[in-house]
Amino acid sequence: MRCLVRAIETGSFSAVARELGIGQPNVSRHIASLEKALGTRLLHRSTRQLVATAEGQRYYAQARQALELIAQAESDARGQQKPQGLLRVACAPTLGTEKIITALPAFLARYPDVEVELRLSDSYIDLIAEGVDIAVRGGVLKDSSLRARRVGTSERICVASAGYLDRHGTPEQPADLLQHQCLIYTLMAGGGGWPFKDGAVHVQGRVRLNSLDGIRKAVMQDLGIAYLPSWTIAEQLRSGELRPLLTAYSAGRSPLNAVYAAERLLPQRAAVFIDFISAVFAATPGLDGRSIVP
Structure with a gap:
């Protein structure tokens, strides 16, 4: 299930193999086995790309939520109440380098079991395809597949x-x-x-x-x-x-939002990061809701 979810999100068996450390042939075998068990094709494969079938898209949406719930259940069973795991965040380069990276030491010290991967780009990023947990974006949210929380x-x-x-x-x-x-x-x-x-x-x-x-x-x-x-x-x-x-x-x-996929369970590490950057931006002239010019 994890192989299928990440294959749809990355569009690449090799990328999934590198991420999970299991080798590309094993990724292909896992997905083929899943398709056989379900009795339906989930992916269209070609030499150039992977595309989810209609059945694959429906299965993906529920499988992604199931994996998040499993991860949370395992964490709770172990008594791990602290945020943990890899957090992927996308934002514009200037905001990332000048505000988020400079605040990271305090965040990582507060949450020692969380890792952070920043995707710095001025281009629009597809959160699902890129496997990104949160994107920090300006303007009014128009995409109904996303949810947003204002952070500044x-x-x-x-x-x-x-x-x-x-x-x-x-x-x-x-x-x-x-x-x-x-x-x-x-x-x-x-x-x-x-x-x-x-x-x-x-x-x-x-x-x-x-x-x-x-x-x-x-x-x-x-x-x-x-x-x-x-x-x-x-x-x-x-x-x-x-x-x-x-x-x-x-x-x-205009609003500055932390946006995330509506169909996903927001991980605890993402929720605390949103709280953290909200406090950072609230202390930043020009992001705190007040004008810095007369």
Whole structure:
């Protein structure tokens, strides 16, 4: 059952073999034996990919929950009340490196039987396919297969360096951005429009990046106007190295959520991690629900 679940999630017998340490032929034999016992095909196999059949998808959803329940029952039977096991967390690189990794020593000291694997990417991650327990994501949850718990709020603002503004002037209203070089975040939802309280402005610019950290560095190099989470540039705003723009037109804060698969039992290690990062973000200017600009 475990082999089938992870084969569907990873799409690879070899990945399951490495994870479970049993060899790829054994993975194939286990799944074939399961299919024989059930009297139905659970996977379509080809040289390029594994795809679950309709029966396989239904079996997977219940098998995944069963495995979580078995793990919890075994833990309870052993009297192990403390969180334990491997926790897989996905989040954006900037948030992961600057807030989560820096807080990890305290978390690992508090929960010595938990291991943490971070998947740092600005791209959308399929939690089921990647075997991820929690993803930390901004915005309103739209996927009905996921559940979410708010762990903070994030405020995005327009900023530019003093050098850029000295050379090109300061925009007074959102429409003025169309006359400026704007730093484009290529992974931004909504087609790249920058939202303001009266509507989005579809900006343009000569520099495009798929990383918020890259955009932060680019705006500090006088390359254009950026639209960034305020917490990522709190230090530069305090020092005056970057200046906030168009704050009267701000679209407001958006939720930052810990999301997880609705069909899974949330492991205890994941629940305590969500509590932990909620406290971390509550102590972080720009993520704590309060604005860091006037």
